[in-house]
Amino acid sequence: MDLSPQQLAILQRAHTAGFEIVAFPMYANYIGTRKGNCAALLAPASSGGFGIFGTPAYLIGGNFSVRVRRGEREFFVWKKESLEVTPARLAELDAFAAELSEALLPQL
Numbered sequence: 048m049d050l051s052p053q054q055l056a057i058l059q060r061a062h063t064a065g066f067e068i069v070a071f072p073m074y075a076n077y078i079g080t081r082k083g084n085c086a087a088l089l090a091p092a093s094s095g096g097f098g099i100f101g102t103p104a105y106l107i108g109g110n111f112s113v114r115v116r117r118g119e120r121e122f123f124v125w126k127k128e129s130l131e132v133t134p135a136r137l138a139e140l141d142a143f144a145a146e147l148s149e150a151l152l153p154q155l
Contacts, residue, residue: 048078053095053153061150071111074100084136085143086111089151097151103144105136 050058058068061080069079069086077088077100087103104111105123107130112123114132121132130136 048076048091050091051095054091054097056154057096057151060154061147064146064150066147066150080147081106082143082146083139085140087144087147094153096153099144099147099151103140103147105130105140 058078062068065082067081069081071077071079071086071088074088077090078097080087080089084106085103086106088100089097090100092098104113106112107123107125107128110125112125112130115122115124122129123132123136
């Protein structure tokens, strides 16, 4: 993937903010970002920046999970592994999404 100087600067800013830039082999067309137990995929935008592809996810064993409801409870699930959705995990995911969105904003 060829990145513009502006995109490289954005990734550097995200890295400085504590985000790891990682590869997720199943999503080779996107740039992975990770911080703590959360991750997101970045897609190059025509504006020269990045957009978040899909929604940020909670990681289970280093893999993207999906959020599912089982009866009255919610879980983050990846294959046969699951973690209950707790207020602390939701807060971590929300903070991750907000911080990443902030890091992706163009610098004025």
